Amino acid sequence: MTDLARAANYQEENRIGRSEKPVFHVTPPVGWLNDPNGFSIFQGKIHLFYQYHPFSDAWGPMHWGHCVSEDFVKWEELPPALAPDADYDAAGCFSGSAIETEDGHVLIYTGVMEREREDGTKEVVQQQCLAVGDGVRYEKANGNPIVSARQLPDGFSTEDFRDPKVWREGEMYYLAAGNMDEMQNGQVVLFASEDLRKWRYISVLADNQGKYGRMWECPDFFPLGQEHVLIVSPQDMQADGREFHNGNQAIALIGEYDRQNFRLREEQVISLDYGTDFYAPQTLEAEDGRRMMVAWMQSWDMDIKPAGQKWNGMMTIPRELELRDHVLYQHPARELEAYRTEPVSYADRKISGECQIPGIRGRVLDLTIELHGGDYREFILSFAANEKYHTCFRYVPAAQTIEFDRTFSGMVRDVVCQRSMKIKKAGENLKLRLILDRFSVELFVNDGEQTFTSTFYTPLDAQDIVFGCDGTATVNIEKYAISLDGNSIG
Numbered sequence: 001m002t003d004l005a006r007a008a009n010y011q012e013e014n015r016i017g018r019s020e021k022p023v024f025h026v027t028p029p030v031g032w033l034n035d036p037n038g039f040s041i042f043q044g045k046i047h048l049f050y051q052y053h054p055f056s057d058a059w060g061p062m063h064w065g066h067c068v069s070e071d072f073v074k075w076e077e078l079p080p081a082l083a084p085d086a087d088y089d090a091a092g093c094f095s096g097s098a099i100e101t102e103d104g105h106v107l108i109y110t111g112v113m114e115r116e117r118e119d120g121t122k123e124v125v126q127q128q129c130l131a132v133g134d135g136v137r138y139e140k141a142n143g144n145p146i147v148s149a150r151q152l153p154d155g156f157s158t159e160d161f162r163d164p165k166v167w168r169e170g171e172m173y174y175l176a177a178g179n180m181d182e183m184q185n186g187q188v189v190l191f192a193s194e195d196l197r198k199w200r201y202i203s204v205l206a207d208n209q210g211k212y213g214r215m216w217e218c219p220d221f222f223p224l225g226q227e228h229v230l231i232v233s234p235q236d237m238q239a240d241g242r243e244f245h246n247g248n249q250a251i252a253l254i255g256e257y258d259r260q261n262f263r264l265r266e267e268q269v270i271s272l273d274y275g276t277d278f279y280a281p282q283t284l285e286a287e288d289g290r291r292m293m294v295a296w297m298q299s300w301d302m303d304i305k306p307a308g309q310k311w312n313g314m315m316t317i318p319r320e321l322e323l324r325d326h327v328l329y330q331h332p333a334r335e336l337e338a339y340r341t342e343p344v345s346y347a348d349r350k351i352s353g354e355c356q357i358p359g360i361r362g363r364v365l366d367l368t369i370e371l372h373g374g375d376y377r378e379f380i381l382s383f384a385a386n387e388k389y390h391t392c393f394r395y396v397p398a399a400q401t402i403e404f405d406r407t408f409s410g411m412v413r414d415v416v417c418q419r420s421m422k423i424k425k426a427g428e429n430l431k432l433r434l435i436l437d438r439f440s441v442e443l444f445v446n447d448g449e450q451t452f453t454s455t456f457y458t459p460l461d462a463q464d465i466v467f468g469c470d471g472t473a474t475v476n477i478e479k480y481a482i483s484l485d486g487n488s489i490g
């Protein structure tokens, strides 16, 4: 039996029931998941692959898991697409991307090789490889690797050369990959090709100038509005004030693309998310032109899932990106709205002290709270709550901060439980949209100008939403349960 067949069989035989998982966030059928890979449209369907180790709940030899959707919300699990079974990828099929071509669905990923040097030390080589398929089955190309580590300029790292993102511009294909220069500075290297198989090195598209972490993982590059956006996920990134707290931190460089020199002239560098669990985002262009982004909703440094849970790792909800007046907004995929049920809304509701509000509870929700008046020093929104557990956001208007706290979420690990973010657009009013899906919260602040994404593994019977205010706050509330099959299942 091939390694891929073994992984597929294992997945079929050990698939975990839906009742134990989030409702509309992608998770592995069984085992471990990290980065989104190959997020693309092929024959009109949305494909999402991911770093996958089906055989245990921890990172291991990397396969590519695979699922497909027609609307970014409801996903069908498919057999794994790649296993590390060739000499050039025996140490892992690492992250990469996909593109639709006349010859089929092309995956370009990093093949990792490990070998022993004469002195006994280990040498790692990362190179870019290709596989092509029909949307379910994929075959690795004979010519792999299609971008060899030898094609890099002298001094560039051949050990850290990974996560190719491929796109087409006119007659040319481009490939951007994460890399490091001789000073161990993160950079994105750019290659070009006419046929996806023969590539030539072109430029350093951007580099971190000693500022943004070290190795830059998982680049993605695309036009948005009038500008260009380069997403990267630096490792070993130092926090700066309330920015960049994740260690492994997804950031966006926004600016102008100098096509003469194949170089991004960045005008701003921003955190893509302020929560504890958001990394390695990847985007696609939907058929209607929307730029959609999905990220791994977990942290490399904090593995908090309860022992005994046989799946580990979730994706964020796919988000629409929009660049308006130099501000990058993120919105939950609008397709989610088709799955809203059980609407409850309140206008100008006064909240003082601690209270629950009829109809506002549950763990699978699309909940918007608009604070638009009152007099108070803090406003608290607790969720996944009962007498024993809760997780909350606390809004402090004087400081214009939102604090998150999952200390009482049923945590079984000694990890970061509190984090705060500064609201960029300070003002009288604050709009909070929470997407809750059992074990995660994605907060979209002020129409997605900032987001805060975190996980918590609170037992599912903690269903309450509790409001708290030390003065009086006036709020509008709009709540929907989300259900993929008509009944809400909490």
Ligand code: FRU
Pocket: 034, 035, 051, 062, 094, 095, 110, 162, 163, 217, 218, 279, 280
């Ligand atoms: C990012 C990353 C990638 C690599 C993959 C391995 O989270 O480290 O750089 O390709 O994960 O699973």
